[in-house]
Amino acid sequence: MIVITGANGQLGRLVIDRLLSQGVAPGRIVAAVRTPAKAADLAARGVVVREGDYTRPDTLAQALAGAERVLLISSNDLGDRVPQHRAVIDAAKAAGAGQLVYTSVLHADRSPLGLAGEHRETEALIKASGLTHVLLRNGWYVENYLAALPMALQHGAFLGSAREGRISWAARADYADAAAAVLTRPIAGNEIFELAGDRGHTLTELAEEVARQSGQAVAYKDLPRADxxxxLLDAGLPAPLAELLADSDEQAAEGALQDDGGALSRLIDRPTAPLAASVGEALSAHQA
Structure with a gap:
């Protein structure tokens, strides 16, 4: 059994889609979710749906029962992730899982990003568990910026504080393909993959591509981090998320989100999605 935790999230669902498209029998895939009713469509496709709530360790033993491999998708609960991840790691060990795969962050061992601390702590817990593991150190998602596309089109500007720092973002689908690739190949030893897009881009280049494809005037406006x-706070984002995004931009200005190692494209056996394709897809979704 392959257990996907946080399976109702955007990444989790993409990973399940990839596994099914690669011929993994749906009955061998477990979607561990906080609210099983929200995964009724997965159950209709034959996927095994189990309750598995990071904040309720008592649900995790049953969620991971019979697990051969576990994909631990990192929690979104900033500041509370380490105890939640520990609960999944403990359940995976108790279940006798042969492999634990974890979605970490790019260069977690040395990253200056504020969000990297919880990932470092989680990686340490995984290593101490003795489980055979794979650390998928995911870079930035291009969707983190394209989520602001409607506002950028409305106001003619993307806002940020990354200056002209290059960011090796990739599409969420690329990271999902990487996870599926790892989960469907023979289990080897412990591995670490630094995953990022094939090419780094600036936010100025993002704005220029949106302007080119949309035919509208769109620019990048750089702001001091506090501004x-x-x-972000005025737009309604929770304070921890606003702080995380502003910090990430500030660190990106110094190269913290740049990587040209090419590990992601090698793992998925194809180039990562180019910026033009990601922008085109986002524009199509916006116009639909």
């Missing part, structure tokens, strides 16, 4: 964080 950008205030914009």
């Amino acid at each position: 950008y964080q205030r914009v």
Whole structure:
């Protein structure tokens, strides 16, 4: 059995889609979710749906029962992730899982990003568990910026504080393909993959591509970190998320989100999605 935790999230669902498209029998895939009723469509496709709530360790033993491999998708609960991840790691060990795969962050061992701390702690817990493991150190998702596309089109600008720092973002689908690739190949020893897009881009280049494809005037406006964080708060983002995004932009200006190692494209056996394709897809979704 392959158990996907956090399976109702955007990444989790993409990973399940990839596994099914690669011929993995749906009955061998377990979607561990906080609210099983929200995964009724997965159950209709034959996927095994089990309750598995990071905040309720008592649900995890049954969720991971019979697991051969576990994909631990990192929690979104900033500041509370380490105890939640520990609960999954403990359940995976108790279940006798042969492999634990974890979605970490790019260069977690040395990253200056504020969000990297919880990932480092989780990686340490995984290593101490003795489980055979794979650390998927995911870079930035291009969707993190394209989520602001409607506002950028409305106001003619993307806002940020990354200056002209290059960001090796990739599409969420690329990271999902990487996870599926690992989960369907023979289990080897412990591995670490630094995953990022084939090419780094600036936010200025993002704005230029949106302007080119949309035919509208769109530019990138750089702000001091505090001002950008205030914009995010005023837009309704929770304070921890606004702080995370502003910090990530500030660190990106210094190269913290740049990587040209090519590990992601090698793992998925194809180039990562180019910026033009990601922008085109986002524009199509916006116009639908």
